[in-house]
Amino acid sequence: MKGPSTQLRAKLTSLLWRFLTRYGRIKYRYLQPIYRAFSLMPSQRKADGTLKPSGTLRAAQAAVRVLNRPFYLDQLKTLTGQIENSKGAVIFLPSVGWEIVNTQRTHHLAREFARQGYLTIFDSSNSYDDVSGFREIEPNLFLFRGSEDVLREIPDPILWALTYNFDRRDAYSGSVRTIYDWIDEFEVFHFDRKFLERNHERALREASLVVSVARRLHERAAAVRPDALYLPNGVDYDHFAGDSVSLPDDSGIEMSWRSGKPIAGYYGAIAEWFDYDLLDEVARLRPDWNFLLIGPKYDNSVRERGRAMLKRPNIRWIGEREYRLLPAYLRLFDVAMIPFTINNITLATSPLKLYEYLAGGKPVITTPMPECQAFNEVLVARSAEEFSRSLDIARSQGQDPQHRSLLRSRGLENSWTARVKSVLEHFK
Numbered sequence: 001m002k003g004p005s006t007q008l009r010a011k012l013t014s015l016l017w018r019f020l021t022r023y024g025r026i027k028y029r030y031l032q033p034i035y036r037a038f039s040l041m042p043s044q045r046k047a048d049g050t051l052k053p054s055g056t057l058r059a060a061q062a063a064v065r066v067l068n069r070p071f072y073l074d075q076l077k078t079l080t081g082q083i084e085n086s087k088g089a090v091i092f093l094p095s096v097g098w099e100i101v102n103t104q105r106t107h108h109l110a111r112e113f114a115r116q117g118y119l120t121i122f123d124s125s126n127s128y129d130d131v132s133g134f135r136e137i138e139p140n141l142f143l144f145r146g147s148e149d150v151l152r153e154i155p156d157p158i159l160w161a162l163t164y165n166f167d168r169r170d171a172y173s174g175s176v177r178t179i180y181d182w183i184d185e186f187e188v189f190h191f192d193r194k195f196l197e198r199n200h201e202r203a204l205r206e207a208s209l210v211v212s213v214a215r216r217l218h219e220r221a222a223a224v225r226p227d228a229l230y231l232p233n234g235v236d237y238d239h240f241a242g243d244s245v246s247l248p249d250d251s252g253i254e255m256s257w258r259s260g261k262p263i264a265g266y267y268g269a270i271a272e273w274f275d276y277d278l279l280d281e282v283a284r285l286r287p288d289w290n291f292l293l294i295g296p297k298y299d300n301s302v303r304e305r306g307r308a309m310l311k312r313p314n315i316r317w318i319g320e321r322e323y324r325l326l327p328a329y330l331r332l333f334d335v336a337m338i339p340f341t342i343n344n345i346t347l348a349t350s351p352l353k354l355y356e357y358l359a360g361g362k363p364v365i366t367t368p369m370p371e372c373q374a375f376n377e378v379l380v381a382r383s384a385e386e387f388s389r390s391l392d393i394a395r396s397q398g399q400d401p402q403h404r405s406l407l408r409s410r411g412l413e414n415s416w417t418a419r420v421k422s423v424l425e426h427f428k
Contacts (some may be wrong), residue, residue: 256354290315335391358411
């Protein structure tokens with residue numbers, strides 16, 4: 001039973017992280033776009049990965065470590081017992097927070113490892129998640145914030161590392177098994193290029209297993225590590241495949257706007273890789289279609305390049321919606337789309353939404369990204385004119401029950417369950 005001092009420390013810590021969580025949401029949703037608009041963001045990329053978070057977080061973490069170290073060790077004893085009754089432990093090194101709008105690859109993988117019987121720890125030390133020590137958020141799945149020397153006591157874990165946090169494995173035993181997940185070209189990460197290159201070269205040499213999200217990356221990894229594994233993104237199939245979900249009751253999409261016209265929809269970040277000019281021209285060519293965009297503003301590109309597009313009466317951008325609600329919005333789409341520009345980054349991109357669209361039985365139109373072109377069922381458009389013509393083809397396909405069933409089967413083949421099983425095969 002917790003003593004009075006332990007209960008007081010827990011309450012103080014909870015209040016601190018609740019405050020910081022609210023601050024973090026305000027910072028990332030409202031303040032950073034303003035900073036970018038007025039060129040107030042730091043010009044230098046961070047050279048030290050996730051080892052050195054913001055000053056606010058570092059100060060809070062230091063205070064919490066002093067208050068709660070004995071409590072962490074008590075939690076660890078309980079956790080060690082649970083690990084003994086599981087298939088093992090998997091630790092996801094610090095990356096993004098858990099409580100963010102855009103659910104990402106690491107979130108899905110962590111959840112799936114937990115579902116397959118592994119005690120999984122998602123290290124939130126680099127985020128504003130409201131957690132101190134260990135907090136179980138789903139069966140077998142824990143968030144953690146605390147000293148790395150606490151996690152180091154976990155017996156024989158598997159570490160899941162990315163390019164910008166591979167150096168965090170140095171806090172663990174040299175014999176620990178580490179999976180290096182190459183998820184993007186270096187330009188995507190807000191860290192110094194030389195730092196990323198050093199981490200990447202180390203990871204290719206030292207990781208127990210190297211996995212890559214896209215064929216373009218995998219080919220380069222396999223040239224150094226012949227045992228590298230191609231591991232594209234996937235889908236939480238059951239979340240998206242059900243037909244029983246209700247259509248969303250959303251004031252942002254008036255019935256008068258969405259009725260009478262088919263809808264081509266997109267959800268995901270509204271960011272520099274979105275082809276604003278392409279969709280602007282498609283909307284001009286097809287006034288008989290409505291185009292629905294769902295997602296947060298990731299950078300200032302929509303303000304700089306997307307203004308003309310958003311003036312189209314048949315384009316509606318409603319902002320972000322929670323991941324748990326996305327299947328309902330997907331049901332609104334007659335056609336799902338991924339209108340990305342083609343550049344060095346998107347050539348190595350495995351869009352999460354592709355697999356979610358397929359699991360939902362929605363026909364997909366995309367620009368020519370290799371990871372999308374690998375599916376014969378996906379319509380590829382290289383121009384606004386091709387995109388315009390593809391809308392009618394895709395809509396017709398979406399009205400065919402057999403074709404919808406085929407799309408769903410492709411989604412099932414690419415589930416996160418299948419992805420994690422393929423990783424675990426390498427450790428047998």
